Every structure is written in structure tokens, then in C-alpha cells.
Amino acid sequence: MILPLKYIQHNDFNNEVITARSSGAQGQLLLAKVNLQNKLPRTKLTSPESACELSFLVARGRIFSLQRGTVASGAVAVAQQFAAWWLGQPDILATAPHRESVPCxxxxxxxxxxxxxxxxxxxxxxxxxxxxxxxxxxxxxxxxxxxxxxxxxxxxxxxxxxxxxxxxxxxxxxxxxxxxxxxxxxxxxxxxxxxxxxxxxxxxxxxxxxxxxxxxxxxxxxxxxxxxxxxxxxxxxxxxxxxxxxxxxxxxxxxxxxxxxxxxxxxxxxxxxxxxxxxxxxxxxxxxxxxxxxxxxxxxxxxxxxxxxxxxxxxxxxxxxxxxxxxxxxxxxxxxxxxxxxxxxxxxxxxxxxxxxxxxxxxxxxxxxxxxxxxxxxxxxxxxxxxxxxxxxxxxxxxxxxxxxxxxxxxxxxxxxxxxxxxxxxxx
CATH class of the missing domain: 3.60.20.30 ((Glycosyl)asparaginase)
Structure with missing residues (x-):
């Protein structure tokens, strides 16, 4: 399910917790794709790689993976900057658990x-x-x-x-x-x-x-x-x-x-x-x-x-x-x-x-x-x-x-x- 950014709310990012909300979709498995250049006009990111897509896998209020697009090596830094800007945790790439470790x-x-x-x-x-x-x-x-x-x-x-x-x-x-x-x-x-x-x-x-x-x-x-x-x-x-x-x-x-x-x-x-x-x-x-x-x-x-x-x-x-x-x-x-x-x-x-x-x-x-x-x-x-x-x-x-x-x-x-x-x- 692809949701525009406006339907993703940063409620309480504590211990890697984030909530995804949309009409009738709360608690469901949601895949939200965010384009940094188009969806985040307020971001201060200026690097050429800022147009890469970041995918958040959100289920039961937890982030399980943060995936970067197949762009230049600067994509990692872009992803970390984005995490720091939105979530206040720049090391999210290193700390978020992989999806396969979560019972389904x-x-x-x-x-x-x-x-x-x-x-x-x-x-x-x-x-x-x-x-x-x-x-x-x-x-x-x-x-x-x-x-x-x-x-x-x-x-x-x-x-x-x-x-x-x-x-x-x-x-x-x-x-x-x-x-x-x-x-x-x-x-x-x-x-x-x-x-x-x-x-x-x-x-x-x-x-x-x-x-x-x-x-x-x-x-x-x-x-x-x-x-x-x-x-x-x-x-x-x-x-x-x-x-x-x-x-x-x-x-x-x-x-x-x-x-x-x-x-x-x-x-x-x-x-x-x-x-x-x-x-x-x-x-x-x-x-x-x-x-x-x-x-x-x-x-x-x-x-x-x-x-x-x-x-x-x-x-x-x-x-x-x-x-x-x-x-x-x-x-x-x-x-x-x-x-x-x-x-x-x-x-x-x-x-x-x-x-x-x-x-x-x-x-x-x-x-x-x-x-x-x-x-x-x-x-x-x-x-x-x-x-x-x-x-x-x-x-x-x-x-x-x-x-x-x-x-x-x-x-x-x-x-x-x-x-x-x-x-x-x-x-x-």
C-alpha cells in the first residue's frame, strides 16, 4: 500500500517506534515510499542523491527496515540525514532490526x-x-x-x-x-x-x-x-x-x-x-x-x-x-x-x-x-x-x-x- 507523506505521522519516536495512520489502515502492514525531493520540500538536504527513494516497512508500530535506492555512494549519508531530520536518530540504518527477524x-x-x-x-x-x-x-x-x-x-x-x-x-x-x-x-x-x-x-x-x-x-x-x-x-x-x-x-x-x-x-x-x-x-x-x-x-x-x-x-x-x-x-x-x-x-x-x-x-x-x-x-x-x-x-x-x-x-x-x-x- 503506497501512502503519500501526509498520511504518515511521526507521533512518538522512542525506542524505534513510529505510527502509520491512514483511513482504515492503522495497524495494517504498510509500505510507504517517500521521495525526498518531491515529498519533503522543507528538508535541508541538497546533495544530488536526495531524489533517491527510501522505503519504510511499518508494522505494529515498528520500523523493520530502511532501504535506500540504487544510487551513488552518497545515498547512505542521505538516508542518515533524513532519519536525523525526521526521526531524530541518525543511526537508524544500523539499529533498525531486519524484517526477517520478526514473527509474522x-x-x-x-x-x-x-x-x-x-x-x-x-x-x-x-x-x-x-x-x-x-x-x-x-x-x-x-x-x-x-x-x-x-x-x-x-x-x-x-x-x-x-x-x-x-x-x-x-x-x-x-x-x-x-x-x-x-x-x-x-x-x-x-x-x-x-x-x-x-x-x-x-x-x-x-x-x-x-x-x-x-x-x-x-x-x-x-x-x-x-x-x-x-x-x-x-x-x-x-x-x-x-x-x-x-x-x-x-x-x-x-x-x-x-x-x-x-x-x-x-x-x-x-x-x-x-x-x-x-x-x-x-x-x-x-x-x-x-x-x-x-x-x-x-x-x-x-x-x-x-x-x-x-x-x-x-x-x-x-x-x-x-x-x-x-x-x-x-x-x-x-x-x-x-x-x-x-x-x-x-x-x-x-x-x-x-x-x-x-x-x-x-x-x-x-x-x-x-x-x-x-x-x-x-x-x-x-x-x-x-x-x-x-x-x-x-x-x-x-x-x-x-x-x-x-x-x-x-x-x-x-x-x-x-x-x-x-x-x-x-x-x-
Missing amino acids: ARGSMAAPARGSIDVSLVVVVHGGGASNISADRKERVREGIAKAATEGYKILKAGGSAVDAVEGAVTVLENDPEFNAGCGSVLNVKGDVEMDASIMDGRDLSAGAVSAVRCIANPTKLARLVMEKTPHCFLTGHGAEKFAADMGIPETPLEKLITERSKKHLEKEKLEKGAQKADCPKNSGTVGAVALDCKGNLAYATSTGGIVNKMVGRVGDSPCIGAGGYADNNVGAVSTTGHGESILKVNLARLALFHVEQGKTVDEAAELALNYMKSKLKGLGGLILVSKTGDWVAKWTSATMPWAAVKNGKLQAGIDLCDTKTMTMDLC
């Missing part, structure tokens, strides 16, 4: 708007939208999701591509039995594992996907081979497994993919079958990652074991391009999670990017897409999204969604609403 409603965690044309390295991962995560698992889940984000970022720091990074991050999650993918996959009605995965390169829209695969430890790696070694986008079942053998991917014994927790999960679900309402799907879990590399390329990867007690051959959204994820260098990259049938019906990933194309922020785009799915189909879920400029968000309507993100070397992770921790990142 409905699980949103957006990065600050970018103020330069330099591309930041960004990795965001999710561990699936879940109905609940038991207290004894939460720290293991948080550590696992942080480990995956760190792995993806290490790949980017070493000069790897966005595709390399999302594959590496998701592989970590597929190898962690705490997550519903790879060796932690839930079981179908016959007690078997059938996994789905997809990956996409935003440079040229190359994509690869597999579904209903068994005896493969890392379906995401197989999906990438489909993308790079075949003229196709999607292989399924026995055909995908034969292709894996042809590519030299070793067969993993089924017992190594089935955990005791998955067995108990299936038993419990069968006992409760019939009591669950059709509009309240449970056990919706997926893992995924999005990344922006040093060349400005975007990618996503999504992997899942599906839903517990599913019919043999059931395929959800995760391997479907546009639903389980999407990547386009001109817009952004998305990976989704939640009730697969609902995600498929609204093409959730592409829907979110459509809103970005229409000028929405990543936070707004994610919320619009998720709320549409919820209102239209009562479907719950979540998504992670990174834009071509490096802005990112993790948002969900399910009870929880483990997530982690690294940008500018800063690692953050969370599970529940307003549960965000800055963690130490091991880059060794």
Missing part, C-alpha cells in the same frame, strides 16, 4: 526488500505441512531441517547451481527418517512404500519427475536424471525403476525404507479409518526446497512418501509440475506441501507465482494462493517461495510446517507460528 502471522517469514541489483544466495526448505508434531520430535525435526538448509547453502557458496542446491537439500531430508520422504516415507494400504518427486530448473523450465517408485533411496536424484537424461518430464512406476537401474542407481531393500514409526502410523490410521472426515485430511507431509544461486538462477525440488494408508498407485501433487512446485527465472521458485488432491486442483505452486507476476509481494502471493485453496476446497497446506530478487517466504495454513532458510549467511528455522530461531550454521 500465519507462519509467514518474509525477507526484506532488496535495495541493490546484486543477487543474494538464498535457500529455503520445508519439512511438510503437518497436523501436529509431537514434543519429543520437534528438536530432531528442527535440527534436520536446519541441516538440509545448511547443505543447500554450502553448495551455493561453493559455486554450485540452484538445481544442485535443491537436490542436495532435499536429499538430506530423504535420508532423515523424521520426514515423510525417502527412508521416512509413510506406507500405503498394503504396507508398501511408493514415493513421488520432482525438480525444475528456472533457467529454461527443464523439469523431471517420478511417481510411485519403490526401492530407491533418493527419488529426487532420479527425477533430476529424468530431467537431464531423457526427452521426457515424467516417468512412473516400473518404468521409472527400470530407468533408475539403467542409470546405475542402486536398488535399496524395501526394509531399509520402512521405519517402525511408519508401521505404527499405518496401524493407527487403519484403526481410525472411517472416523476421519473427507474435508479434514491428515498426515499430509512432503519435503521441498527452493534456491537462488549466484547467477540469478532459480530451482525447486519436492519429494514425498504421499499420504498414509493411500490406495496403491495413488499419486499426489509432489511430482506434478505447477502443483508440487515450479521455477521460472523471470518470476520465482515454489515448493508446496499439504493435501495433495487440493493442491492439484488449484495448481498451487503456479498460482502463487501468478500473484507474484501481478505485482504482489511474496508474502501476499503465498497468502492469496493458500487462502484460495482453503476457501474453495477446505484444503490445508503450505509453501515456500523465493522471488527472482531474493525475497522469500514460508507460509502455511496447516497446524505446523517445519522450515529453514539461509540468506546472506544467516540461518533461521521454525516449526510453529511465531516460533523462529536463529541457529549456528556449520559450513565445514
Whole structure:
């Protein structure tokens, strides 16, 4: 929302507090862009850079970021002079907290708007939208999701591509039995594992996907081979497994993919079958990652074991391009999670990017897409999204969604609403 200066009132600037007022807008998230030359005729600033735009992100009465335009080096000084003139605190640029450190409603965690044309390295991962995560698992889940984000970022720091990074991050999650993918996959009605995965390169829209695969430890790696070694986008079942053998991917014994927790999960679900309402799907879990590399390329990867007690051959959204994820260098990259049938019906990933194309922020785009799915189909879920400029968000309507993100070397992770921790990142 763009407000003229006259609607921005400096009420009580104490401890970085400022109030934004407009008709019916008090307390809302407001983006006020102020042009120093045109909007502040009384200012004493005379430097040539005084025409740069300063953006204030005002929410709940706090300034979260002060961003300067991409002008000459004097812009910093101009911004400091402006802060001193209006707010009486010239060191605001150094003291104002970054937007991403502030908990947001409905699980949103957006990065600050970018103020330069330099591309930041960004990795965001999710561990699936879940109905609940038991207290004894939460720290293991948080550590696992942080480990995956760190792995993806290490790949980017070493000069790897966005595709390399999302594959590496998701592989970590597929190898962690705490997550519903790879060796932690839930079981179908016959007690078997059938996994789905997809990956996409935003440079040229190359994509690869597999579904209903068994005896493969890392379906995401197989999906990438489909993308790079075949003229196709999607292989399924026995055909995908034969292709894996042809590519030299070793067969993993089924017992190594089935955990005791998955067995108990299936038993419990069968006992409760019939009591669950059709509009309240449970056990919706997926893992995924999005990344922006040093060349400005975007990618996503999504992997899942599906839903517990599913019919043999059931395929959800995760391997479907546009639903389980999407990547386009001109817009952004998305990976989704939640009730697969609902995600498929609204093409959730592409829907979110459509809103970005229409000028929405990543936070707004994610919320619009998720709320549409919820209102239209009562479907719950979540998504992670990174834009071509490096802005990112993790948002969900399910009870929880483990997530982690690294940008500018800063690692953050969370599970529940307003549960965000800055963690130490091991880059060794």
C-alpha cells in the first residue's frame, strides 16, 4: 500500500517506534515510499542523491527496515540525514532490526526488500505441512531441517547451481527418517512404500519427475536424471525403476525404507479409518526446497512418501509440475506441501507465482494462493517461495510446517507460528 507523506505521522519516536495512520489502515502492514525531493520540500538536504527513494516497512508500530535506492555512494549519508531530520536518530540504518527477524502471522517469514541489483544466495526448505508434531520430535525435526538448509547453502557458496542446491537439500531430508520422504516415507494400504518427486530448473523450465517408485533411496536424484537424461518430464512406476537401474542407481531393500514409526502410523490410521472426515485430511507431509544461486538462477525440488494408508498407485501433487512446485527465472521458485488432491486442483505452486507476476509481494502471493485453496476446497497446506530478487517466504495454513532458510549467511528455522530461531550454521 503506497501512502503519500501526509498520511504518515511521526507521533512518538522512542525506542524505534513510529505510527502509520491512514483511513482504515492503522495497524495494517504498510509500505510507504517517500521521495525526498518531491515529498519533503522543507528538508535541508541538497546533495544530488536526495531524489533517491527510501522505503519504510511499518508494522505494529515498528520500523523493520530502511532501504535506500540504487544510487551513488552518497545515498547512505542521505538516508542518515533524513532519519536525523525526521526521526531524530541518525543511526537508524544500523539499529533498525531486519524484517526477517520478526514473527509474522500465519507462519509467514518474509525477507526484506532488496535495495541493490546484486543477487543474494538464498535457500529455503520445508519439512511438510503437518497436523501436529509431537514434543519429543520437534528438536530432531528442527535440527534436520536446519541441516538440509545448511547443505543447500554450502553448495551455493561453493559455486554450485540452484538445481544442485535443491537436490542436495532435499536429499538430506530423504535420508532423515523424521520426514515423510525417502527412508521416512509413510506406507500405503498394503504396507508398501511408493514415493513421488520432482525438480525444475528456472533457467529454461527443464523439469523431471517420478511417481510411485519403490526401492530407491533418493527419488529426487532420479527425477533430476529424468530431467537431464531423457526427452521426457515424467516417468512412473516400473518404468521409472527400470530407468533408475539403467542409470546405475542402486536398488535399496524395501526394509531399509520402512521405519517402525511408519508401521505404527499405518496401524493407527487403519484403526481410525472411517472416523476421519473427507474435508479434514491428515498426515499430509512432503519435503521441498527452493534456491537462488549466484547467477540469478532459480530451482525447486519436492519429494514425498504421499499420504498414509493411500490406495496403491495413488499419486499426489509432489511430482506434478505447477502443483508440487515450479521455477521460472523471470518470476520465482515454489515448493508446496499439504493435501495433495487440493493442491492439484488449484495448481498451487503456479498460482502463487501468478500473484507474484501481478505485482504482489511474496508474502501476499503465498497468502492469496493458500487462502484460495482453503476457501474453495477446505484444503490445508503450505509453501515456500523465493522471488527472482531474493525475497522469500514460508507460509502455511496447516497446524505446523517445519522450515529453514539461509540468506546472506544467516540461518533461521521454525516449526510453529511465531516460533523462529536463529541457529549456528556449520559450513565445514
